[in-house]
Amino acid sequence: MQRRIYLDNASTTKIHPEVLKTYESLLEKYYANSESLYDEGAEISRMMEKARAAIAGLLGIQSDEVIFTGGSSESNSAAIKGVCLAVPEKKHIVTTSIEHSSIMNACLQMRDLFGYEITFLPVNSEGRVSVEDAIRAIRPDTALVSIMHVNNEVGSVNPINEIGEYVKKHSHAYMHSDLTQALGKTDVDLQYIDLASVSAHKLEGLKGSGLLIRKRHVPMVPLINGGEQEYGYRGGTSNAPANMVFAKTLRLALERRKNEPEIRAMRDALRTKLAEIEGIEFNSPADAVACLLNFSYEKIPSEVMQNALNRKGFLVSARSTCESKSLNPSYVLQAMGFSETRASSCIRVSLSDENTMEEVMAFADAVKEIIQNYG
């Protein structure tokens, strides 16, 4: 059996053993509906509220600002559509040209179905929006500003605090940020953020489990209608065991930040070693989050490189995994000003603290060998 080395933690992560253990026991025992009035239902409801409070505590917000969802794509869609539809007199959204498809497509839908104007902020060659551009884009009729904290393809970090501060102090727009790739990877401060999206499965938690942070003052209509679950903002029987275990998932993920120096050391060593290969260009900026490295070798398209790496036992992505079945070049890299060839030959390596220096070096050797054979 070939050794398989997982270097695709930005796509999703292996479930943490403690999370799995807790989830299994919760799933088996707590099957009742959290809305039921009998003791079993009430107990589940209490446990879920404890989890909600713990999550709020970890993020420095109030309990009722935590809405459990089915993941970041849902949270992003719910935030964009839910807030815009709640302030119908404003028809303008500011976002960036490098957002995840769930933001991008939600905005395009608002434009095409309801006539919204969308400003897609440009990014520089380091994949970052500028505070000045954001400030200039905000208008009196701007309903929402949505800017991802950390980009999923290149790992660039956006100045969301500065932008958020301006939005809060000088406009009536609401500030949303997609934190999917940021939480557990960089310092997150929700002081100037009105809404935020989080996924459990990027944090060694469960697939199909996420959060929408919504500060109390933010008007929003629900995307999914139903009963009074989640303060009426997300209908449907609660996924109680998944929601309960989110608290532990988040706590462990934040604790793991102590391992960041080792991850950074692996990433930097990989960058140094790959830099020795002629023709390799780095798409991630030098100050990207520690776990991520995106590079291109223009003579080998992403898919071919991925196939070749797969045969050698290395699991990596090219662009966003949500876009992996599409044949188009990465729009993120194109927005950064890179050529179509470069945007069609990118490889994204994303590490976790389970990876070792030896694995990372073996990966660099494999890339070198593939380039020798097929470059």
Added chain:
Amino acid sequence: MAEYDTVLIRYGELSTKGKNRKDFITRLFRNVKAMTADIEGLEYTKTYDRIYIKLNGADADVMRERLSKVFGISSFSFTEKIGNDIETICACCLELAKSSGKETFKIISKRHDKSYPMRSDEINRAAASVILKNTDLKVDVHEPQLPIRVEVHRDCAYVTSEKIPGAGGYPAGINGKVLLLLSGGIDSPVAAYELMKRGLQVEAIHYASPPYTSENAKQKVLTLASMVSEYQGQMHVHLINFTDLQLAIYKTAGDPYAVTLMRRMMYRLAEMTAEKYGCLAIATGESIGQVASQTLESIACINSVISIPVLRPLICMDKVEIIDLARKIGTYETSILPFEDCCTIFDPKNPVTKPTIRKSEYYEAAFDYQTLLQQAMDAMETVRVEPQKETEEFL
């Protein structure tokens, strides 16, 4: 009739073949058994003109689906095996008529045992009068809504109504073995079906160029092979790593002739493989004029490198007809999955449509393809696929 307990299988085309009849029946019997091997409790009986399968509680719908895919069967019916006394026969016919919900009927009886005391016509009348007396059904001898067939044997009788058409053709494998070039496209799985229908046993050869083609593309081919293997029970797929040959071709010949040379190499490898595994012909899903490599000039130029016969069952079919057949046999949706087209590196911009043998040979003289062919043969992998059954543990 309370419940069908037997399937009665009639042979089609092979009834007309006198000389090899026994081989045909033996092969069909074997194929029917193989196709239903995983169903528990079945009892098989073979007579000179019928196969009977006692169901013993097996699911009739599953049997129907399986048998409709066995080539060599002209039709089959679900039936009940009963005693051959006239009272039992009449009672059984009556029950069938009562539960049918139809308005007109006709009794069609046949004596396999000619020593039976009543003639066919007398059995018809006896059974019909019981139905007429006890129900509102009327007789219609020309276009009955409910034809009731009675077969009387020495020790039993079978009563049946619905006659289900079979797949026709010859029992798979009776006419020898061919090697089919199987790509992930729409055409070659249809070609496999057509070949099997004429009683040929199909083995497949597939050329992959990792890393330019992905593991997904290979899995797709194996899925397609598994789908068409339903018609012959299993299939051997020979997998050839074509990368080195392909790279060498592109290095020496460049764009316009690349596809021609590639096909010539594929044919050579197919011939070598056919010889190794005892296939008497190779087969392709080519259809005349469809792409650059399927013009008559191309086919002539490509075919000239081998001497083994090449069967092309789809050669004169329209794309629309091929797609219809692909839909019918259920391979279309899988064939159009995009993996194959993901890599455009080897997609020639201007393939030559009228290649010549002279030029092809000129390019081929520039590199040692014999060694590369032999290396590809040595590295060949063979996989045996079977029809997919939903046995995944998580389902």
